[in-house]
Amino acid sequence: MGRLLxxxxxxxxxxxxxxxxxxGAPRTYLYHLDQQVAWSSxxxxxxxxxxxxxxxxxxxRGQHDGRSEVSATVLRVVASHRGPGSDRRFDSASxxxxxxxxxxxxxxxxxxxxxxxxxxxxxxxxxxxxxIAEAIARRxxxxxxxxxxxxxxxxxxQAYAPARLARLWSQVLARPAAGPERxxxxxxxxxxxxxxxxxxxxxxxxxxxxxxxxxxxDPTPVAGRVVELKGSGGNQQRDGWPAEAxxxxxxxxxxxxxxxxxxxxxxxxxxLTDVTVRR
Numbered sequence: 184m185g186r187l188l189x190x191x192x193x194x195x196x197x198x199x200x201x202x203x204x205x206x207g208a209p210r211t212y213l214y215h216l217d218q219q220v221a222w223s224s225x226x227x228x229x230x231x232x233x234x235x236x237x238x239x240x241x242x243x244r245g246q247h248d249g250r251s252e253v254s255a256t257v258l259r260v261v262a263s264h265r266g267p268g269s270d271r272r273f274d275s276a277s278x279x280x281x282x283x284x285x286x287x288x289x290x291x292x293x294x295x296x297x298x299x300x301x302x303x304x305x306x307x308x309x310x311x312x313x314x315i316a317e318a319i320a321r322r323x324x325x326x327x328x329x330x331x332x333x334x335x336x337x338x339x340x341q342a343y344a345p346a347r348l349a350r351l352w353s354q355v356l357a358r359p360a361a362g363p364e365r366x367x368x369x370x371x372x373x374x375x376x377x378x379x380x381x382x383x384x385x386x387x388x389x390x391x392x393x394x395x396x397x398x399x400x401d402p403t404p405v406a407g408r409v410v411e412l413k414g415s416g417g418n419q420q421r422d423g424w425p426a427e428a429x430x431x432x433x434x435x436x437x438x439x440x441x442x443x444x445x446x447x448x449x450x451x452x453x454x455l456t457d458v459t460v461r462r
Contacts, residue, residue, distance in 0.1 A: 202301035202358065204423030205243030205251045210459040211258070212239050212425075214355070222447040231266030235287070238458075241424075246301060255295045260287045286335055289318035297352055304356035304418070309348045316343045355428050355455050358418060359383055365390060372396050372409060387414030387432065396436065407438035407445075421457070428455040 214237040221230040238259040244252040260275040262284045273284035275291040293315045298308040320333035333339075341347070350369050359380040367375055375390040394409035416430030431452040438445040 202423070203251050203299055203304065203356070203425070204246070204301065205241070205253050206423055207243070209240050209242035210424055210457055212241055213237070213456050213458050214239055215454045217452045219450045220447055222445060229267055231264070231269070233262070233264045235260065235262040244296070249301050250307070251299045251301045253297045253299055255297060257290050257293045260290050262287055286319045286323055286339070289322045290315055293318070295348065299356060302358065303360065304353065304358040306349045306352040306356065309345045309352065312343045312345045312348050316340045354430065355453065356425060357385070368394065376412070376414070383419055384417035385415065388412070405438055407436060409434050409436055411435045424457065425455060426457050429453065
């Protein structure tokens with residue numbers, strides 16, 4: 184029995200190394216999103232930057248057939264939006280409000296349930312997203328017509344669609360793969376990108392040279408293409424949990440508008456960091 188004991192003790196370690204176990208006490212994470220966009224219009228150079236911090240409690244709910252069920256509870260949201268004519272900040276814990284960012288108060292306290300492939304990090308299902316969209320709509324009624332739908336209802340439904348959140352969490356929790364992975368970019372972008380891993384870091388390039396995009400259809404179509412897309416990032420684990428995941432995506436958006444072409448530069452960066460206080 185003494186000879187078998189070291190092998191038995193290796194079991195949990197190997198399981199953790201092979202993927203997400205999400206076992207043990209819940210852990211607190213900070214998810215930081217930084218989105219920047221810049222373009223020229225009528226001779227002016229415009230640039231806006233939006234940053235959002237979500238403090239999230241992740242708790243494992245067990246594993247079955249290689250899939251982990253994880254609850255994600257939003258504890259606090261802090262956001263800012265800066266640019267010409269705009270300098271806004273909102274903290275869901277402050278008790279204040281903001282016309283542009285105040286709807287994020289409805290996200291505080293929300294609970295999502297994620298179904299995660301323990302080995303790849305792919306999220307196949309997100310439950311509870313619809314409740315966030317409904318809470319945002321209730322918080323932002325149509326003041327001119329109380330019987331009409333909230334002016335934020337449709338935007339919230341799209342932003343917190345389960346499929347969209349599944350793509351986002353899949354991107355954040357992605358684990359190293361042996362070969363290149365093809366992945367859809369998601370609306371409003373068409374086409375696919377290819378992600379390649381080297382150790383625990385990855386790079387991303389478009390599957391095709393030009394990626395089509397459509398924001399509006401007839402009678403006022405706004406269509407165009409994404410060029411110069413590239414991305415990079417990485418994912419480190421600890422004890423079967425994400426320790427730090429990071430990523431950055433940049434691209435140029437060329438739009439064919441009604442009056443004149445528009446060229447925008449976009450940069451999106453994110454990090455998910457374990458900020459649990461351990462004693």
